[in-house]
Amino acid sequence: MNFNLRVWRQKTGEGKGGLVDYKATDVSPHTSFLEMLDVVNERLAEKGEEPIAFESDCREGICGTCSLTIDGEAHGPDHPGAACQLYMRRFKDGATITVEPFRARAFGVVKDLVVDRGALDRIVQAGGFVSARSGSAPEANSILVPKHDADLAMEAAACIGCGACAAACPNASAMLFTSAKVSHLALLPQGRPERTERVLRMVAQMDAEGFGNCTNTYECEAVCPAEISASFIAKLNREYAMATLRKRAGE
Amino acid sequence: MIGTLESKVPSGPLASKWSGYKDHARLVSPANRRKLEVIVVGSGLAGGAAAATLGEQGYHVKCFCFQDSPRRAHSIAAQGGINAAKNYQNDGDSVFRLFYDTIKGGDFRSREANVYRLAEVSNLIIDQCVEQGVPFAREYGGLLANRSFGGAQVSRTFYARGQTGQQLLLGAYQSLCRQIDAKTVSMFPHTEMLDLVLVEGHAKGIITRNLVSGKIEVHAADAVVLATGGYGNVFYLSTNARGSNVTATYRAYKKGALFGNPCYTQIHPTCIPVSGQFQSKLTLMSESLRNDGRVWVPAKKGDQRAPSEIPDTERDYYLERKYPSYGNLAPRDISSRSAKEACDDGRGVGPDGRGVFLDFADAIGRLGEKTIRERYGNLFDIYEKITGEDAYKQPMRIYPAVHYTMGGLWVDYNLMSNVPGLHVIGEANFSDHGANRLGASALMQGLADGYFVLPYTLPTYLAGQIGKRPAVDHPAFRQAETEVRARIQKMVNVYGTRTVDSFHRELGLLMWDKCGMARNASGLREALGRIPALREEFWGNVRIPGTGEEYNQSLERAGRVADYLEFAELMCIDALERDESCGGHFREEHQTPEGEALRNDEKFAAVFAWEFQGNGAIETPRLHREALSFESVELAQRSYK
Numbered sequence A: 001m002n003f004n005l006r007v008w009r010q011k012t013g014e015g016k017g018g019l020v021d022y023k024a025t026d027v028s029p030h031t032s033f034l035e036m037l038d039v040v041n042e043r044l045a046e047k048g049e050e051p052i053a054f055e056s057d058c059r060e061g062i063c064g065t066c067s068l069t070i071d072g073e074a075h076g077p078d079h080p081g082a083a084c085q086l087y088m089r090r091f092k093d094g095a096t097i098t099v100e101p102f103r104a105r106a107f108g109v110v111k112d113l114v115v116d117r118g119a120l121d122r123i124v125q126a127g128g129f130v131s132a133r134s135g136s137a138p139e140a141n142s143i144l145v146p147k148h149d150a151d152l153a154m155e156a157a158a159c160i161g162c163g164a165c166a167a168a169c170p171n172a173s174a175m176l177f178t179s180a181k182v183s184h185l186a187l188l189p190q191g192r193p194e195r196t197e198r199v200l201r202m203v204a205q206m207d208a209e210g211f212g213n214c215t216n217t218y219e220c221e222a223v224c225p226a227e228i229s230a231s232f233i234a235k236l237n238r239e240y241a242m243a244t245l246r247k248r249a250g251e
Numbered sequence B: 001m002i003g004t005l006e007s008k009v010p011s012g013p014l015a016s017k018w019s020g021y022k023d024h025a026r027l028v029s030p031a032n033r034r035k036l037e038v039i040v041v042g043s044g045l046a047g048g049a050a051a052a053t054l055g056e057q058g059y060h061v062k063c064f065c066f067q068d069s070p071r072r073a074h075s076i077a078a079q080g081g082i083n084a085a086k087n088y089q090n091d092g093d094s095v096f097r098l099f100y101d102t103i104k105g106g107d108f109r110s111r112e113a114n115v116y117r118l119a120e121v122s123n124l125i126i127d128q129c130v131e132q133g134v135p136f137a138r139e140y141g142g143l144l145a146n147r148s149f150g151g152a153q154v155s156r157t158f159y160a161r162g163q164t165g166q167q168l169l170l171g172a173y174q175s176l177c178r179q180i181d182a183k184t185v186s187m188f189p190h191t192e193m194l195d196l197v198l199v200e201g202h203a204k205g206i207i208t209r210n211l212v213s214g215k216i217e218v219h220a221a222d223a224v225v226l227a228t229g230g231y232g233n234v235f236y237l238s239t240n241a242r243g244s245n246v247t248a249t250y251r252a253y254k255k256g257a258l259f260g261n262p263c264y265t266q267i268h269p270t271c272i273p274v275s276g277q278f279q280s281k282l283t284l285m286s287e288s289l290r291n292d293g294r295v296w297v298p299a300k301k302g303d304q305r306a307p308s309e310i311p312d313t314e315r316d317y318y319l320e321r322k323y324p325s326y327g328n329l330a331p332r333d334i335s336s337r338s339a340k341e342a343c344d345d346g347r348g349v350g351p352d353g354r355g356v357f358l359d360f361a362d363a364i365g366r367l368g369e370k371t372i373r374e375r376y377g378n379l380f381d382i383y384e385k386i387t388g389e390d391a392y393k394q395p396m397r398i399y400p401a402v403h404y405t406m407g408g409l410w411v412d413y414n415l416m417s418n419v420p421g422l423h424v425i426g427e428a429n430f431s432d433h434g435a436n437r438l439g440a441s442a443l444m445q446g447l448a449d450g451y452f453v454l455p456y457t458l459p460t461y462l463a464g465q466i467g468k469r470p471a472v473d474h475p476a477f478r479q480a481e482t483e484v485r486a487r488i489q490k491m492v493n494v495y496g497t498r499t500v501d502s503f504h505r506e507l508g509l510l511m512w513d514k515c516g517m518a519r520n521a522s523g524l525r526e527a528l529g530r531i532p533a534l535r536e537e538f539w540g541n542v543r544i545p546g547t548g549e550e551y552n553q554s555l556e557r558a559g560r561v562a563d564y565l566e567f568a569e570l571m572c573i574d575a576l577e578r579d580e581s582c583g584g585h586f587r588e589e590h591q592t593p594e595g596e597a598l599r600n601d602e603k604f605a606a607v608f609a610w611e612f613q614g615n616g617a618i619e620t621p622r623l624h625r626e627a628l629s630f631e632s633v634e635l636a637q638r639s640y641k
Helices: A033-046 A118-125 A147-157 A164-168 A175-186 A189-208 A219-223 A231-248 B014-024 B045-057 B095-105 B112-132 B164-181 B247-254 B287-291 B318-322 B332-344 B361-367 B369-387 B442-462 B475-494 B500-515 B521-541 B553-577
Strands: A003-009 A018-024 A068-070 A096-101 A108-111 A114-116 B037-041 B060-064 B185-188 B191-199 B202-210 B216-220 B223-226 B265-271 B294-298 B356-359 B396-405 B422-424 B606-611 B622-627
Touching: A018 A033, A033 B500, A118 A175, A118 A189, A118 B164, A147 A175, A147 B164, A164 A175, A164 A219, A175 A189, A175 A219, A175 A231, A189 A231, A189 B112, B014 B112, B037 B045, B037 B202, B045 B060, B045 B164, B045 B185, B045 B442, B060 B191, B095 B112, B112 B164, B112 B442, B164 B185, B164 B442, B191 B216, B191 B247, B191 B475, B191 B553, B202 B223, B202 B475, B216 B475, B223 B247, B223 B442, B247 B422, B247 B553, B265 B287, B265 B332, B287 B369, B294 B318, B294 B332, B318 B332, B332 B356, B332 B396, B361 B369, B422 B442, B475 B521, B475 B553, B500 B521, B500 B553, B521 B553, B553 B606
Parallel strands: A003 A096, B037 B060, B037 B223, B060 B185, B223 B422
Antiparallel strands: A003 A018, A068 A096, A108 A114, B191 B202, B202 B216, B265 B396, B294 B356, B356 B396, B606 B622
């Protein structure tokens, strides 16, 4: 298969960038999208040109490192799945494919297709945890957790932290990301003692990082490789409202 | 020069060594902890857990990872589960049984006391993770669920769907985030360690490169902890993440730390077969699939019929045939080798005949598709994404792939290497899995080291180090920094004609061929002849576009491949020296009439720890042996029949 690529090139975070045309030729349909980019990069390096910078690590959709917007969609057309799980058989032979980094105000471009997603780490640092000091835990089966709650918590906890939700959102909102962590911990008895402080701090941090708000467009849910449901955003809003009330009531 | 290796295993009966150690270990007072700094390199299960726990204890911790966030460490990709001796299933499990299974699974090539301690703290890990909010699978009554896993006859594996590694890592990551928030831990993402700094023989700092700016930085501390994972990517194709590398441990080796058992490599039996020459990595299908899937190949050579057209009588369920009591749950090394044998025999399946079937038809018939979907849905989805095939309708095709490395830097009972102050935890050390690791034990070891072992053993070193931290302008730091800069410049200046990846692929193929699932003396000698030539070509002809003072992924990879090109030689030397078969190290010259690994306990019941020799140029390393003595187990020929 052959493809025409239009790839975002940007030397540094401060500089300006633009789309550059490349050809990807003789590509097997069983090649993954990132492997196709590897081949393009090999050829660029052989010619002495600078390869396209893009990040990936596990290449099996779990580490959340890859951060490509392909033909205008975060992670490309094959949902649910990360860009590393996208295979060229999904495209038509001869297609023109545009590749850009994740775009969101809070994600600065580092180089080419690489973005800085430190904002997501800082949201978790603002209370996205249970204060469980090593060695202090009670016997694991001493607190029963209904299967339904554990399963639902797992669905929220499956978030891979890639940031596609914010990249797809017209408001560049990180509500899906934040709601997944808030919900995961609020659904489990171990997370409840800190639920009030947690949701208030995490939402404040999300706002401080420059993420927008949610206007229910559901673009986040549509591109999420981990299939996190937008209903967790409703849960986040409930948690936030309850926490605000509790605070006002002087709790 | 290094004297005899001291394992520093405490005296006393096996079951009370660790509690006795903790009762008498030196402590550091809270006031002094504030004055001590610890560097932790790596943020996976071991590094993340250690950094968080040391932060909680009041030390100042600097934690480094090459990824853009600590949450992306490769522990995240572990699928199947984590073992613990809770005996919640009332099926006869105990700490001793978990210990015994682990040491037997490792083919009696690990240190008894370390393995016993691992089994002992396993239960604390489950308690800890549940308290952090790890959403383990549960039964309807709200109790924790378990499943069985390769190499065990009890159900002791805890799991969170097929994403146990992810959930455990996020638990450790969240604890780490809590400490970052509390300012006890400073996190350095996108930062790679390029050298270890010794001051008066003690590990007192590291040299790093900021992967975004290219800036070389020096960091001093009172102790250094390496939690940098394994070196499976020496084979180019493996289930490891693209960035996983040997650089940190290899740099420490070149500074005098001994490398233990580098030839011990685990080949995982259930991976998706290779499909093309540009393939960048291999994908694991969790071993838990073997609980319900049956492994088979056609009984006849060259049988090209579709699997559904081959009747049961013309199939060879070779694991069930050869190992009736463990069947499809035989340990990894045995399952992998059996698959290779079947394919070598011309009975492999798939386009190039390098694959075997993993068939769920019976399980779907017995339990229904819904149950199978609940248990393995995400794995079937991954399989379909990669191969385009529906495993509910036709059997999966699988083949072994490099997955884990049991070898690593040599450490004593304190998890400290022979270099004072340098501690090594998780996959990066050699310690607990012997010559073969059992399923669901990597997560256990990483977290055991990070949460429950190192936080007790590190203070025994730190207690004597108060006020001894050197300043970063100490000459040792300047010298190491100069060397790191010179090496980068030298690499960039080559500007030849071959790309970094082409060297890596060539090395990987050579290693897979000569030092992979089966090894023999002549093949290893051949590899030892070819590696130096490839290394020489690398330093004369590699092309790295760009400079060292910027974000440069070619340069990052080049540094790692350069280390692999040296490390590969060490692996082959070790594989040649270990003139026996054991666990994942299968020397074709040493096998039973049935083709099983044949150990030689008289000569090789020992750890091989290698000392780097030479000053710049690579010379044959010096071998040190730590004899393994077994007081509580009988060395038996491993049998899973």
